[in-house]
Amino acid sequence: MTASDAEARGAGQAQHASGVPAARWQRLTRGINLSHWFAQARRYDQAHLRSYITAADLDLIRAMGFAHVRFTLNPALLLDRAAPERLVAEALAEVDRALDLILARELAVIVDLHPEDDFKHWLGDSAEAASIFARFWRALAAHLAARDPEWLVLEVLNEPVIADGARWAAIQRAALQAMREGAPDHTLIASGHRWSSLPELLELEPVTDRNVVYNFHCYDPHIFTHQSATWSMSFLPHLRHLPYPSSPEAIAALLPRIDDPRAREAARVYGEERWNATRMRDWLAQAAAWAARHGVRLTCNEFGVYRVGALPEHRLAWLRDVRSILEELDIGWTMWDYAGGFSVVLDQDGRRVPDVATLAALGLSWS
Structure with a gap:
C-alpha cells in the first residue's frame, strides 16, 4: 500500500475530527439534485414552481432510497442588490413552501445557491459585489x-467560475462567516473555485469553522460524461457512443466516424488514457x-453522465x-440529476418513473 492509499483509506477516521454531527453527515451520503426547478429554468412563475417538482416527485425520491436532495436556488429570485438584507417576499414564500414539502418527507436538503454565470462574473468583479453577497x-x-x-x-455557491483561487477563497470566507452569523x-458547504472540480478542491485551504463540509464535482473524464453536450466544449456535440472503460482498442472503430478533427483527436487521447475503475x-x-x-x-454533490450521447x-x-x-x-x-439530461427517472406517458438500471448503479433498488 502506498502512502497516498493509506492516507485515503484513513480519511473516514480522520474526518471524525470535524465538527459535523454524525447523523447529519449520514444524511449527506446519498442524494439527488433537484435541477431546473428554482434554478436553470426558463421561467420562475408560480405555475412552474408549483408543478415542475411536486409532492409526488418527492415521495418517489424518498421511495427510491435517497436520503437528501440538493435544492438548487437561483439567488436572483430573492436578491435585491440595493437592499440585500431584504429578501424578496413573494419568491421567499415559494422557497419556504418547497422546503416544507421536502422536509415533510424526511429528506434532508442542501440549499445551494445556483445562479447563472453572469451573477458569478458580477460577484468576482468587485469588493462591493462580494459584500452584497455576504449580506444577502x-x-x-x-x-x-x-x-x-x-x-x-x-451551500455557499455552485461552481463559482471565478478563476483566481485566492480571490474566490476570500469571497467564500466572508460568505461563510456571514452564513454562520x-x-x-x-x-x-464550501467548494473550490472555477467549476469546483477536484483540482480546485486540492488548492483550497479549509476555514477554521469545523462545522463545514467540503465539496467537489466529478464529471471526469469530461469528454465521456458530456459527450454530445451543446453547452460545454465546442467539439463535444460531434461525439457520441464513447466507451467506458476506455482504451485505444475500444475507441479505434469510432475514430473514422467522427467528422470533427478536434473531436477525433480528443477521442483518440481519451482512449489512450485508459479510464477505468482503477484510474477513477x-x-x-x-x-x-x-x-x-x-x-x-467531504462530499461530491454533482456527478453524472449526459444521457443523449452515451450508450446506456x-x-x-x-x-x-x-x-x-x-x-x-x-x-x-x-x-x-433527478429529471434533467442526466436523470434518474424516465418519462413514461407523461409520468416520471424510476430508471431501475440507474438506481442499481447507485446501489439503490426498486420493486
Missing part, C-alpha cells in the same frame, strides 16, 4: 435558521487524502464505479 447570505441564513439543522444544510448551528479510484483518492490531511468531511451500459458502468468508489472513500454523494 446573512439574511437568508437567518431566515432558514428556524429550520432543524439536522435536516437542512447551506445567520445560522449558528447549521452545517455549511486513483483520481478520487486524491480528494479523500486531502480530506484526511485536513480532518474534514457505458453510462451505468461509470456511475457504478464512481458511486462505489465514493462510498469506499467515505465521500458523500449527490447525483446530477
